[in-house]
Amino acid sequence: QVQLQQPGAELVKPGASVKLSCKASGYTFTNYWIHWVKQRPGQGLEWIGEINPGNGRSNYNEKFKTKATLTVDKSSTTAYMQLSSLTSEDSAVYYCARRVSYGNRFDYWGQGTTLTVSS
Amino acid sequence: DIQMTQSPASLSASVGETVTITCGASENIYGALNWYQRKQGKSPQLLIYGATNLADGMSSRFSGSGSGRQYSLKISSLHPDDVATYYCQNVLTTSLTFGAGTKLELK
Numbered sequence: 001q002v003q004l005q006q007p008g009a010e011l012v013k014p015g016a017s018v019k020l021s022c023k024a025s026g027y028t029f030t031n032y033w034i035h036w037v038k039q040r041p042g043q044g045l046e047w048i049g050e051i052n053p054g055n056g057r058s059n060y061n062e063k064f065k066t067k068a069t070l071t072v073d074k075s076s077t078t079a080y081m082q083l084s085s086l087t088s089e090d091s092a093v094y095y096c097a098r099r100v101s102y103g104n105r106f107d108y109w110g111q112g113t114t115l116t117v118s119s
Numbered sequence: 120d121i122q123m124t125q126s127p128a129s130l131s132a133s134v135g136e137t138v139t140i141t142c143g144a145s146e147n148i149y150g151a152l153n154w155y156q157r158k159q160g161k162s163p164q165l166l167i168y169g170a171t172n173l174a175d176g177m178s179s180r181f182s183g184s185g186s187g188r189q190y191s192l193k194i195s196s197l198h199p200d201d202v203a204t205y206y207c208q209n210v211l212t213t214s215l216t217f218g219a220g221t222k223l224e225l226k
Contacts, residue, residue, distance in 0.1 A: 035215070037163075037217075044206065044217055044218070044219045044220040045155075045157075045163065045206055045208075045217040045220070046217065047208075047214065047215045047216060047217060050215075059213050059214075061120075061214055062120070062214070095162055095163070097163075103153065103168035103169045103172065103210070104151065104153070104168075104210035104215070105153050105165050105168040105169075105174070105210070106153075106155070106163070106165060107165055107174075109162035109163055109164070110162065111162055112162055
């Protein structure tokens with residue numbers, strides 16, 4: 001069955017960078033774009049960006065262009081999102097999701113990684 | 120970017136009632152709109168895609184409608200399990216913006 005596995009939590013210090021992972025299984029990794037979504041406590045969902053695992057092409061929300069970098073490792077069927085120069089504003093749950101072309105719908109989601117930025 | 124405006128921000132209703140959530144886009148999105156349900160402590164789940172299509176496995180008590188700039192999600196015969204936050208999402212453009220969400224609670 002389709003699964004997107006994410007670590008449950010990460011704790012990092014302000015000013016540091018972190019690389020969040022999203023391991024895909026149960027389908028052909030290169031056939032579906034992977035998206036990343038942010039949710040801060042008590043707030044709504046924010047779309048960060050997307051990456052095509054087949055060719056590495058990516059698109060970003062303008063707001064996150066200098067914050068997030070999306071990559072993939074086809075050999076391990078894992079998508080990554082690196083977040084740089086972390087501040088408390090980056091503390092949030094980060095989800096990865098698979099997009100189906102028809103309807104541009106996110107049909108499977110990871111469980112989310114809770115990122116805490118704290119000294 | 121296309122802005123998505125949802126209303127109401129929160130909603131309280133009784134079991135068995137019918138509720139409607141609306142979502143407005145800052146420009147015509149030609150039906151390229153999806154709805155997601157997010158229950159407390161869980162990942163979001165696809166509910167409706169293409170404005171009117173019910174996602175696999177979701178209850179037929181949920182229905183979507185709309186066109187152009189205005190869309191709505193109707194939940195019929197409310198169940199306790201429907202308590203969640205509901206989000207609309209523009210999927211027309213590369214930047215796939217979400218609405219701010221509507222939190223549904225039971226009276």
